[in-house]
Amino acid sequence: MFSRSLCAAGLVLALAPLEAAAHCFVGARFLPATLVIDDPCVADELSLPTVARFNTGDDPSARQLDISGEYSKRITDTFGVSIGRTWTHLSQPAGMPDVSGFQNWETTFKHQFLTDAAHEFVMSAGLSIEWGATGSPDVGAERFSVLTPTVWFGKGFGDLPESAGFLRAFAVTGQVGYSIPTSSSTLTVDPDSGLLNLEFHPQFWVYGASLQFSFPYLKANVKDLGLPDFINRLIPIVEAQFSTPAANIDGNPSITTGTVNPGVIYAADTFQVGLEAIIPINRASGTGIGAVVQLHLYLDDIFPKTIGRPLFSTASAASKP
């Protein structure tokens, strides 16, 4: 599939106009790819790998290692598709065997429908799909699919008055979605007792946000403090993600779960590296503090004239700024 995309991209490159948009630039603001929630733009990007290590919310907890990758491709300047998958290893409590396997394939279709450069504001809407029965049940991959209509947003505070000073280097991003399983329940038979067990599949509100301070923005748009180049490429960040059962909850806990993830992103010219802690908000969300690290490649910068461009660009030809 990847090589087909490459070929398709190559075939239409000659039709693409001169001027390229970017990964998540909104006016003077650059919003980096976040590790836990999705950023609000469409882009040509590759997150590979993302490695997360944490303890699950099960009782007793299992230690979970996730290694995932995601490829994002712009079809037009404002519409993109991403596809990703995660390999999971579960170190089970004593007496239970460790298990490994892939989670279900995931695909997200996203339309960036609002980009307000002057106010550093961007919004997107789309649909994320977890394709059922494409992963291993051993690591919790479900047999049913899950559809999650989602809205994403990003807002930089560079349009605050000059008197706001360093506050202008802050930005927030966020997302709100509603996950709907394609199957409302599963009926199973207990092999030992022969009793029927009806398991409901709840619908969830899934939401999250990030608060980020951009040293690159501070240096270029607010005040150049003469800091070392390494510091000027850092974006300290706090992400948070939550999941709240909303419907079809029968027999399931109705508690909100989630994590808070403080960390930092280093943004180079063609890639970024992010590192965040994973702090569960309650016992049902996990135990202890985990960590996630990600290498993220800006394909639009690495291959600006080939696979880093939209397949079909709707932008007009370049105009003088």
Add this chain to the structure above:
Amino acid sequence: MRKLLFAFVGLLLAGAGARAHAHLDRASPPVGGTVRTAPRSVTLWFSQKLEPSFSSAQVTDAAGARVDQGSRVSGTQIHVSVKALPPGSYRVHWKVLSVDTHKTEGSFSFRVGQ
């Protein structure tokens, strides 16, 4: 698996030599800085070579009136000639297109006088 690994390493190597978005590296007068004497020009240095036809900068005073006399692009730099600037606050607005066709823009202020 081995092919995937080679492809990934290839991506990284390609990235090492890639040009990217043009970011403002530094400016004179400096971003957010104060200069005692009025400058005759504003100079912006970028991280990438610029397309001269699609890159420019303007300088405005606190009232939003333009005080520049046009800009000139050379390699990674933009030079903006300015009129005689009385003490006060000024804002530089720039939009550039790097040679690899990526747009970036930004703005910053500087002060003349105490």
